Amino acid sequence: RAIAAKPHPPQTLAAAAAGATSTTRKLAAMAGNREAFRVAVGNTLERRLFYVPSFKIYGGVAGLYDYGPPGCAVKANVLAFWRQHFVLEEGMLEVDCPCVTPEVVLKASGHVEKFTDLMVKDEKTGSCYRADHLLKDFCKEKLENDNTLSPQKEEELNHILAVLDDLSAEQLGAKIKEYGIAAPDTKNPLSDPYPFNLMFQTSIGPSGLSTGYMRPETAQGIFVNFKDLYYYNGNKLPFAAAQIGQAFRNEISPRQGLLRVREFTLAEIEHFVDPEDKSHPKFSDVSDLEFLMFPREDQLTGRSATRVRLGEAVSEGTVNNETLGFFIGRVYLFLTQLGIDKDRLRFRQHLPNEMAHYAADCWDAEIECSYGWIECVGIADRSAYDLRAHSDKSGVPLEAHEKFAEPREVEKLVITPSKKELGLAFKGDQKMVLEALEVSFVSTLTCHILLLLCWPTLKFLR
Numbered sequence: 001r002a003i004a005a006k007p008h009p010p011q012t013l014a015a016a017a018a019g020a021t022s023t024t025r026k027l028a029a030m031a032g033n034r035e036a037f038r039v040a041v042g043n044t045l046e047r048r049l050f051y052v053p054s055f056k057i058y059g060g061v062a063g064l065y066d067y068g069p070p071g072c073a074v075k076a077n078v079l080a081f082w083r084q085h086f087v088l089e090e091g092m093l094e095v096d097c098p099c100v101t102p103e104v105v106l107k108a109s110g111h112v113e114k115f116t117d118l119m120v121k122d123e124k125t126g127s128c129y130r131a132d133h134l135l136k137d138f139c140k141e142k143l144e145n146d147n148t149l150s151p152q153k154e155e156e157l158n159h160i161l162a163v164l165d166d167l168s169a170e171q172l173g174a175k176i177k178e179y180g181i182a183a184p185d186t187k188n189p190l191s192d193p194y195p196f197n198l199m200f201q202t203s204i205g206p207s208g209l210s211t212g213y214m215r216p217e218t219a220q221g222i223f224v225n226f227k228d229l230y231y232y233n234g235n236k237l238p239f240a241a242a243q244i245g246q247a248f249r250n251e252i253s254p255r256q257g258l259l260r261v262r263e264f265t266l267a268e269i270e271h272f273v274d275p276e277d278k279s280h281p282k283f284s285d286v287s288d289l290e291f292l293m294f295p296r297e298d299q300l301t302g303r304s305a306t307r308v309r310l311g312e313a314v315s316e317g318t319v320n321n322e323t324l325g326f327f328i329g330r331v332y333l334f335l336t337q338l339g340i341d342k343d344r345l346r347f348r349q350h351l352p353n354e355m356a357h358y359a360a361d362c363w364d365a366e367i368e369c370s371y372g373w374i375e376c377v378g379i380a381d382r383s384a385y386d387l388r389a390h391s392d393k394s395g396v397p398l399e400a401h402e403k404f405a406e407p408r409e410v411e412k413l414v415i416t417p418s419k420k421e422l423g424l425a426f427k428g429d430q431k432m433v434l435e436a437l438e439v440s441f442v443s444t445l446t447c448h449i450l451l452l453l454c455w456p457t458l459k460f461l462r
């Protein structure tokens with residue numbers, strides 16, 4: 001199903017921009033001072049009703065915003081272009097699933113257990129902060145304003161910034177202690193970092209017995225529909241499904257205006273491909289594109305991003321496979337056609353710990369704005385993790401089958417565990433050993449590429 005969305009008439013935007021000349025002049029005069037410039041742009045956008053804090057007459061709620069008429073027009077235009085560029089041009093299957101999601105789905109996907117950020121608390125007031133953000137702010141502030149830093153210290157702080165997403169709770173806690181970082185508002189001491197689940201919990205139905213969550217991403221709606229979508233596609237791989245919709249994340253301390261909010265619009269694509277053949281028939285369309293890439297080796301050794309031809313990045317193995325490369329190229333085209341400056345756009349590879357354990361490779365499109373380099377698209381080869389998890393939990397096989405041209409006779413070694421022997425050898429651990437044996441023999445032919453786009457992030461870019 002393809003929706004041909006009509007772009008919003010540009011008059012609304014023109015009306016909003018009319019009379020902005022004096023503001024534009026004032027803003028231009030501030031361009032040298034990033035902070036002042038950002039505040040002025042933010043104020044102007046609010047005054048002109050691009051967006052305003054939600055529930056403002058009651059004091060507002062951090063991380064929740066309303067779009068006014070010009071904001072709605074921009075959003076509608078961007079979404080229409082996204083649908084045109086990805087869904088229609090690539091013949092993807094679009095779906096539209098509910099935001100309220102039963103617990104079982106998000107337990108299977110791992111979100112109930114693992115969708116967390118590391119939080120620290122002001123030990124006296126109980127105010128909460130994201131541990132990695134405090135460490136990042138500390139390092140940046142020192143590097144920018146402390147002239148007494150030795151070259152070794154500078155190197156150390158730069159290294160922390162490069163590997164920040166890779167740090168464990170213990171490592172973050174140790175650095176926060178070592179640098180004496182205190183609560184920003186009160187200067188009180190901070191607790192050790194601990195995980196906080198970002199999902200909003202609710203209950204479905206009046207009994208209160210059925211737990212649900214507001215979805216933190218739209219992708220799960222696609223995975224649980226895999227069987228029907230595969231059938232709709234004539235039982236053939238590869239195919240892609242897409243969804244645009246609201247996502248909800250109870251962010252610990254949302255700052256940075258529209259860049260980190262508690263409810264936002266996500267546009268996601270899941271591309272399902274044979275794991276033994278990740279070539280892409282249209283890769284040559286994008287292989288000559290050349291742009292800033294920031295592989296993990298360069299990040300870990302303190303080098304900067306360099307301009308690389310996409311075809312080379314794939315053939316040299318920097319990017320894991322053609323399908324992943326194809327989507328990196330398509331995202332580059334999408335963002336630059338939207339008007340993002342190509343010199344302020346880079347593709348950064350995830351560091352080993354940053355990447356989910358099931359991912360084969362992962363790249364973020366980052367845009368440099370007044371807050372620094374900000375992730376605005378995630379592109380990941382997540383193997384068959386989600387399909388396998390939902391198959392196991394639901395008992396419905398989410399698999400694809402390859403039909404051979406000729407029938408083949410295959411001899412296969414099959415392990416049939418002897419429960420009695422296992423019981424004698426492993427006693428209480430028998431169940432675990434049995435499960436491990438089963439898992440290692442399950443195979444599935446699908447994997448997917450996850451592509452996430454977040455619209456509100458595009459608003460503040462300059």
Ligand SMILES: Nc1ncnc2c1ncn2[C@@H]1O[C@H](COP(=O)(O)OP(=O)(O)OP(=O)(O)O)[C@@H](O)[C@H]1O
Pocket residue numbers: 249251258259260261262264266375376377378452453454456457
């Ligand atoms: N709270 C938020 N507000 C606005 N956009 C968001 C928020 N969280 C994530 N995004 C955007 O959604 C995209 C996909 O989310 P993803 O799950 O990859 O984010 P993430 O890696 O968990 O983000 P982070 O580590 O910065 O919290 C990101 O590329 C980002 O642009």
